[in-house]
Amino acid sequence: NPYEGLVSHLxxxxxxxxxxxxxxxxxxxxxLGRFLDExxxxxxxxxxxxxxxPSFEAFFTEILLCKNELNNTLNNLSHWMKDxxxxxxxxxxxxxAFIRKDPYGVVLIIAPWNYxxxxxxxxxxxxxxxxxxxxxxxxxxxxxxxxxxxEMLSCYLDNDCFAVVTAGVQExxxxxxxxxDYIFFTGVPSVGRxxxxxxxxxxxxxxxxxxxxxxxxxxxxxxVQNVARRVAWGRFFNAxxxxxxxxxxxxxxxxxxxxxxxxxxxxxxxxxxxxxxxPDFGRIVGDKQFQRVRALLGSGRVAIxxxxxxxxxxxxxxxxxxxxxxxxxxxxxxxxxxxxxVVVANMDEAIDFINARPRPLAIYAFSCDSKVVxxxxxxxxxxxxxxxxxxxxxxLTSLPFGGIGNSGLGRYHGKFTFETFSHHRGCLHRxxxxxxxxxPRYPPYSQxxxxxxxxxxxxxxxxxxxxx
Amino acid sequence: xxxxxxxxxxxxxxxxxxxxxxxxxxxxQLKALERMVQEKEKxxxxxxxxxxxxxxxxxxxxxxLIFLMELTLAMxxxxxxxxxxxxxRSVLTMRDKTYTCPEPLGVVLIIGTWNYxFAIxxxxxxxxxxxxxxxxxxxxxxxxxxxxxxxxxxxxxxxxxLYPVVTGxxxxxxxxxxxxxxxxxxxxxxxxGKxxxxxxxxxxxxxxxxxxxxxxxxxxKDCDLAVACRRITWGKYMNCxxxxxxxxxxxxxxxxxxxxxxxxKATLQEFYGEDVKSSPDxxxxxxxxxxxxxxxxxxxxxxxxxxxxxEASCFIAPTILTDVSPxxxxxxxxxxxxxxxxLTMKSVxxxxxxxxxxxxxxxxxxxxxxxxxxxxxxxxxxxxxxxxxxxxxxxxLLGLPFGGVGNSGMGAYHGKHSFxxxxxxxxxxxKDLKMEFVNNFRYPPQTQRKVDL
Numbered sequence: 001n002p003y004e005g006l007v008s009h010l011x012x013x014x015x016x017x018x019x020x021x022x023x024x025x026x027x028x029x030x031x032l033g034r035f036l037d038e039x040x041x042x043x044x045x046x047x048x049x050x051x052x053x054p055s056f057e058a059f060f061t062e063i064l065l066c067k068n069e070l071n072n073t074l075n076n077l078s079h080w081m082k083d084x085x086x087x088x089x090x091x092x093x094x095x096x097a098f099i100r101k102d103p104y105g106v107v108l109i110i111a112p113w114n115y116x117x118x119x120x121x122x123x124x125x126x127x128x129x130x131x132x133x134x135x136x137x138x139x140x141x142x143x144x145x146x147x148x149x150x151e152m153l154s155c156y157l158d159n160d161c162f163a164v165v166t167a168g169v170q171e172x173x174x175x176x177x178x179x180x181d182y183i184f185f186t187g188v189p190s191v192g193r194x195x196x197x198x199x200x201x202x203x204x205x206x207x208x209x210x211x212x213x214x215x216x217x218x219x220x221x222x223x224v225q226n227v228a229r230r231v232a233w234g235r236f237f238n239a240x241x242x243x244x245x246x247x248x249x250x251x252x253x254x255x256x257x258x259x260x261x262x263x264x265x266x267x268x269x270x271x272x273x274x275x276x277x278x279p280d281f282g283r284i285v286g287d288k289q290f291q292r293v294r295a296l297l298g299s300g301r302v303a304i305x306x307x308x309x310x311x312x313x314x315x316x317x318x319x320x321x322x323x324x325x326x327x328x329x330x331x332x333x334x335x336x337x338x339x340x341x342v343v344v345a346n347m348d349e350a351i352d353f354i355n356a357r358p359r360p361l362a363i364y365a366f367s368c369d370s371k372v373v374x375x376x377x378x379x380x381x382x383x384x385x386x387x388x389x390x391x392x393x394x395x396l397t398s399l400p401f402g403g404i405g406n407s408g409l410g411r412y413h414g415k416f417t418f419e420t421f422s423h424h425r426g427c428l429h430r431x432x433x434x435x436x437x438x439x440p441r442y443p444p445y446s447q448x449x450x451x452x453x454x455x456x457x458x459x460x461x462x463x464x465x466x467x468x
Numbered sequence: 469x470x471x472x473x474x475x476x477x478x479x480x481x482x483x484x485x486x487x488x489x490x491x492x493x494x495x496x497q498l499k500a501l502e503r504m505v506q507e508k509e510k511x512x513x514x515x516x517x518x519x520x521x522x523x524x525x526x527x528x529x530x531x532x533l534i535f536l537m538e539l540t541l542a543m544x545x546x547x548x549x550x551x552x553x554x555x556x557r558s559v560l561t562m563r564d565k566t567y568t569c570p571e572p573l574g575v576v577l578i579i580g581t582w583n584y585x586f587a588i589x590x591x592x593x594x595x596x597x598x599x600x601x602x603x604x605x606x607x608x609x610x611x612x613x614x615x616x617x618x619x620x621x622x623x624x625x626x627x628x629x630l631y632p633v634v635t636g637x638x639x640x641x642x643x644x645x646x647x648x649x650x651x652x653x654x655x656x657x658x659x660x661g662k663x664x665x666x667x668x669x670x671x672x673x674x675x676x677x678x679x680x681x682x683x684x685x686x687x688x689k690d691c692d693l694a695v696a697c698r699r700i701t702w703g704k705y706m707n708c709x710x711x712x713x714x715x716x717x718x719x720x721x722x723x724x725x726x727x728x729x730x731x732x733k734a735t736l737q738e739f740y741g742e743d744v745k746s747s748p749d750x751x752x753x754x755x756x757x758x759x760x761x762x763x764x765x766x767x768x769x770x771x772x773x774x775x776x777x778x779e780a781s782c783f784i785a786p787t788i789l790t791d792v793s794p795x796x797x798x799x800x801x802x803x804x805x806x807x808x809x810x811l812t813m814k815s816v817x818x819x820x821x822x823x824x825x826x827x828x829x830x831x832x833x834x835x836x837x838x839x840x841x842x843x844x845x846x847x848x849x850x851x852x853x854x855x856x857x858x859x860x861x862x863x864x865l866l867g868l869p870f871g872g873v874g875n876s877g878m879g880a881y882h883g884k885h886s887f888x889x890x891x892x893x894x895x896x897x898x899k900d901l902k903m904e905f906v907n908n909f910r911y912p913p914q915t916q917r918k919v920d921l
Contacts, residue, residue, distance in 0.1 A: 015824060017848065056914035086867030097865055102850055104873070181874065189672060196669035200662050203679070205878040208672065226904045233911055270912040280912035368901055377896070381571065384895040389907075393897035396566060398555035404573070404892050405650065409674040411893070424880065426853035426868030427846065428861055432692050432837060442702055443739040443749035445525035453529055 002171070006163055007178045010106045010133040013160040019103065019131045022078055028128050029077075031156040032121065033070050036063055039152055043117055046144035050116065052283030052313075057238055062117040065395060069122050072397045072414055073129050080129070080418050083427070091437060096429040101422040103131030104205075105181035110137045110172070110195070112187045113285055114241040114335075116145035119209075123184045124162075126417025132182070133161040137175065140168050141286055173198075180204050182421060186243075188333075189406050207410030207420055209243070210403050211333050212360040216246035216390070217350045217376055219367035220255050227366045227388075228262035231339070232270065234364075234390025236317045239282035240293075240337040244362045246390050247334055248323070249341045250350040256321060256341050260303050263339070267304060267317045276307070276314050284313040284336060293336030299327035300340060325353075347372060351379045358406035359383075364390055383407050469643045475632050476604060476647040479575045482629040483602040489572065491550060495543060497597050497626055501590075502539050504625040505532055511621070512586055515613040519585060520707065521752040530707065531587040534864065538594040541866055541883055546598055549887050552896075560906070565898040570891040572600030573674075574650035579641065579664070581655045582754055583710040583804075585611035589618065592653050593631075595886020601651075602630045606644060609637045610754060649673050651890060655712075656680075657802075658875050676879030676889055678712070679872050680802045683829045685715035685859070686819050686845065688836035689724055696835040696857070697731030701739065703833075703859025705786045708751040709806040710758075713831045715859050716803055717792070719819045722812040729772045729788055732808070736773075736786050744785055745778070753782040753805060762805035765798040769809075794822070816841060820848050828852070828874030833859055852876050 018024060036043075043062050047053040053062075083098040107127050111120035120136050127134045136153070138146045150164045167175055176183075176198040185195045186209040199206045218227055234246050251259065271278040284290040290313045297306060297318065305318035315337050323329055323340035330340065344350045354363065354376075361383045365376040373387040383403040386393045394401050394413070402411030412420050440452040487493060505512070509532065516527040542549075552569040576596050580589035589607050596603045605622065607615040619633040634644060645652075645667040654664045655678040668675045687696055704715050720728055740747040753759040759782045766775060766787065774787030784806050792798060792809035799809065813819040823832065832851035836842050842856045852872035853862050862868050863882075871880030881889050 020847070054912070054914065056912070060910075086865065088867075089865060092861065092865060097862075097868060099869060100846070100854075102873075105850070192672055193669055196672065197666055200665035200669055203658060203661060203665065203677065203875055203878065210672070223901045223904075226901050229904065229911065230907065233907075272913070278913065280914050366901070370898075373898060377898075382894065385897070387896075387898035388901050389897070389899045392561065392899070393566075393895055396555065396558055396561060396897065398557075399566060399895040399897070400568060400893055401895065402892075404894075406672060409672060423850070423873045424869045425851065425873070426862050426865075426870060426880075427855075428853075428858070428865060428868065429842065429856040430858040430861065432695055432835075432857050435695050435698070438699070441529075442698070444741070444747070445523060445529075445749050447525075450525045450528060454533065 001174065001177055003165065003175050003178055006165070007106060007135070007180070010135065010161060010163065014103075014105050014133045018158075019128075019133060019161055022081060025077065025129055025131060026074060028157055028162070029070060029074055029125065032125065032128070033067065035153065035156040036066055036070070039148070042148055042152070043145075046148045047116065047142070049144040050113070050142040051239065051241065051285040052281075053238060054280045054282060056280065057282070061115050061238075066118055066121050066125075069125050069397060069414070069417075073125050073418065076415065077129050077418075080415060092428065092430070094431055094434070096427075098427050100425040100427050101130065101418075102425045104421060104423055105132060106135065107132045107182040107184065107421060108135045108137065108175070108180040110183070110185045110187065111139055113139035113142035113145070114238060114243070116142040117149070119186050120149065123412060123417060126412060127184070127421045128162075129418045130421035132421055134163075135175075135180070136162070136164045137167055137172060138164065140166065182206070184420070185209070192408070207402070207412065208408045209401075209410075209412075210361070210406065210408040211243045211335075212358055212403070212407045213247040213330075213333055214244060214360045214362045214364065215350075215354045216249045216364040217347070217354075217366065218249055218251040218255055218259065219347060219365070219369065219372045220252055221368045221372070222366050223368065224258045224262045225265070228259060228266045229269070230389050231364075231366070232263055232266040232317070235339045236267070236270070236281065236337050237391065239284060239315070241282070241285065241335050242391070244384070244391055244394060246339070246364050247360075248330065249339060250344050250353060251341065252345065253343050256343055259341065260319065260321060263319050264304050271317060275305075275317055276309065276312070281317065284315060287313065289335070290315070293334065293338065296329040296334060296336070296338055299323050299329035305337075347375060351376060354380050359404045361403045361407040362386060362393070469646065472634070472640070472643045472647055475634060476575060476644075476649070478629050479602040479604055479632060482627070483572075483575055488597075488602060488627070488630050489600045491547060494546060494598055494600060497631075498539055498543050498546075498594065500625040501594070501597075502536070504621060505535060508621050511617055515617040516586060518613040519582070519611040520710075520754060522707070523748045526707075526749060526751070531584055534587055535590045535594070537864075537866060538591050538883070538886075542594050542598045542887070545884070549598065549884060561897065561899070563903065565896065567896050568893040569896065570599070570887070571894050573890060573892055575602045575604065576651040576653065576890055577604045577606065577644065577649045579652070579654045579656070580605070580607045582608040582610035583707060583712070585614035586618070588655050592881050592886055595881060596653075596890045597631070599887050599890035601890055604644070604649070605631065605633045606641060607633065607635065609635065651675070653879075653881065653889070654678065661877070676871065676881060677877045678870075678881075679830070679875065679877040680712045680804075681827050681829045681872070681876045682716040682799070682802050683713060683831045683833065683851075684823050685718050685833040686813075686816070686823075686835065687718060687720040687724065687728060688816065688834070688838060688841055689721050690837050690841075691835045691857075692837070693724065693727055693731050697728060698735045699858045700833075700835075701732050701735040704808050705736070705739070705750075705806050706860070708753055708784070710751075710754065710804050711860070713860055713863060714804075715808075715833050716829075717799065718808065718810045719813045719822065720810065721814065725790055725810055725812055728810060729790060732788055733773050740786070745783055750786075753784055756782065758805070759784065762803065762807060765803065765805075765807055767797070769796065769798060774806075816845065820845060823849050828872070828876055830872045830876040831855060831862070850874070
């Protein structure tokens with residue numbers, strides 16, 4: 001077991017109690033802040049090399065959003081760590097009853113390649129804040145970012161408590177043989193199943209941030225140009241390699257005809273007449289992924305874009321019209337800069353279409369009519385829902401971020417990350433005195449004792465006293 | 469297998485129809501459960517007597533009272549539990565609606581066990597129904613009378629399509645676990661817990677596992693021994709030790725070991741009289757298999773009190789073992805019986821180290837007058853729950869999350885925690901299509917000016 005030494009070393013440090021004090025956690029989090037500030041340029045360069053990530057996008061997602069999470073945590077950590085008192089019953093009125101937030105111990109964070117810094121750093125913030133030791137496994141596919149994290153993070157964090165492991169598929173399988181006290185995984189559902197199966201062997205709780213096809217319903221009553229810009233932005237950000245990107249559009253034939261010119265205009269506004277030359281449009285991360293996404297172009301008809309350049313792993317911002325549910329683009333999560341439009345007769349058909357498929361990470365609905373947005377919202381199920389925009393719901397640290405069913409289990413961001421990496425321990429600290437109060441519960445039993453016990457434990461329905 | 473597919477398929481179709489989602493429907497089902505307990509009280513108590521030799525009072529106190537408490541709490545609070553929660557907005561979303569709303573998960577599975585066979589399926593059922601789900605209930609086949617009764621009466625009071633009861637043993641449970649559920653709550657042992665989680669992993673189903681282990685009970689030299697031992701005796705020998713949160717073993721200083729034995733002996737006399745076997749308040753071991761298992765733990769041990777057994781009636785007397793070695797068989801697995809080993813520890817440091825060298829328990833007990841010592845034990849150990857100066861009582865405070873950590877389980881329930889376990893909080897951001905200029909900063913092309921903004 002090649003990682004046994006590392007994991008036991010971290011566990012020994014954890015048992016020593018080093019990560020428990022607030023001051024320690026704050027110091028490590030502040031060090032993470034310095035990592036983001038001092039290595040900003042390196043991060044922008046590494047992600048540009050990995051997938052041609054435009055520097056604005058890299059700054060926004062890999063630096064700014066991470067700093068927000070960090071500051072939110074530092075501002076609130078002492079409050080989050082406090083014991084939460086709970087309601088007591090008659091017998092425990094004089095006792096102390098509360099929920100303690102205990103760290104789990106040694107936790108594992110496995111990150112994907114599409115937002116390689118953000119997707120390990122934001123969970124790491126919560127894991128440290130909750131008092132754990134952490135093993136971080138960045139994605140081997142975003143090689144430059146992986147190298148950056150492996151080489152530079154150790155200069156900022158306590159190496160007895162936090163370690164970076166670089167590993168491919170084989171090594172990750174060996175890593176999972178070790179017992180962790182929590183596993184946080186972001187990636188595809190098929191690997192999510194493998195992770196959870198491995199976790200089951202050690203009864204390790206997990207959070208799985210997975211994916212799926214996020215539907216985007218566009219109703220007939222809307223300001224088409226605004227819709228087009230918001231949808232295009234969400235779809236083509238990071239060249240479509242975003243788990244919450246609008247995956248496909250559902251609309252009427254009439255709306256499709258209105259959307260196409262509006263989308264064309266938005267794409268030109270964003271990336272110019274030749275997006276390949278724009279510094280603001282990314283590339284596909286690797287050859288394998290490029291081949292996979294390119295194969296999806298044979299769906300419906302190419303209404304906008306469709307050009308590719310294998311050397312650069314460039315796929316143009318593409319919109320496919322008249323796509324059928326049986327087409328290749330509708331069989332898997334696209335994770336690329338291709339937006340299929342599937343024509344439906346009306347909103348009811350769109351809702352049925354969505355509900356016939358696995359529950360996604362996000363559902364988007366666009367309409368000037370709030371009733372329409374509400375209908376879609378009420379009659380569907382998804383991790384998150386955004387009306388009249390894309391992606392923005394995940395920028396709020398106050399909203400939980402997670403999937404349901406095939407798109408994942410568990411949630412994080414803001415306080416939810418801290419809660420995810422904490423064990424909520426129920427604590428009852430009773431008085432040794434007043435033993436007489438306990439008499440009804442001891443044998444030998446009698447009808448009288450039972451009556452007494454019911455009187456002390458029973459929770460009365462509210463509203464009865466007001467009647468009397 | 470086909471039968472399971474049909475049962476689960478019907479529950480899913482019933483859930484998809486949307487009828488279990490309204491507040492009125494959920495309240496109606498909860499009220500029906502309340503009626504069920506009132507009208508079928510005699511039958512429930514008779515089943516518990518047949519399965520576990522529980523006296524009327526014990527059965528009512530241990531299994532029905534808690535269920536009624538859960539029902540009352542849920543019915544009183546359901547409206548507020550179901551309410552959407554506004555969340556703080558950012559500068560960019562200042563004009564928008566941002567909130568979370570609890571949603572049902574879908575079709576959930578509750579697998580019960582045999583020691584509190586009625587309460588262990590009914591208590592989570594309250595939360596699952598309150599959260600708006602369809603629920604498949606699988607009571608333990610080991611407590612067969614209660615299983616049969618639940619299968620008979622539940623459909624008389626609840627919607628039978630939405631809340632079917634499935635009975636059977638290992639083959640039926642395996643077939644059930646092959647189906648897709650949206651949450652599984654399992655109560656039982658760690659070995660089967662791993663099997664349940666592995667089956668759930670195939671469908672990416674979240675799980676709550678209420679498992680067990682050996683719950684340590686540390687008695688400090690500085691404490692009122694008479695009171696401590698009475699409370700420990702109550703918790704240990706209730707239901708003949710067949711309680712997941714029973715104090716499994718005692719850790720104490722060698723100088724107080726004999727006093728601890730004396731006090732427990734005196735309390736046992738007080739509770740069950742001279743002849744324990746004839747006390748109506750002392751239960752029996754569930755079956756011969758467990759009887760033999762517990763009996764074998766006594767081999768080679770120093771029996772300070774008890775040790776009498778009667779295989780025909782699955783009777784094992786309340787037993788205390790002293791000077792137990794950490795390597796002995798009785799310290800390997802959860803005892804789940806009326807046998808109380810005492811291990812001597814020279815200091816609280818030694819006790820903490822001992823506890824930490826083993827699997828994380830479901831509950832940790834510590835008895836002391838010294839608040840600082842209690843705080844230290846809590847801070848330096850890990851367990852599902854912790855109770856100072858009593859046993860079992862945390863179970864009755866529905867505001868406390870009830871669950872394990874590590875080998876003793878994952879997730880929690882009771883009270884609002886059940887509702888949360890069986891819901892997910894969907895995140896909402898609702899904007900309007902106007903005010904597009906606010907978005908301009910985020911769109912390409914990106915100039916330095918935009919970056920600085």
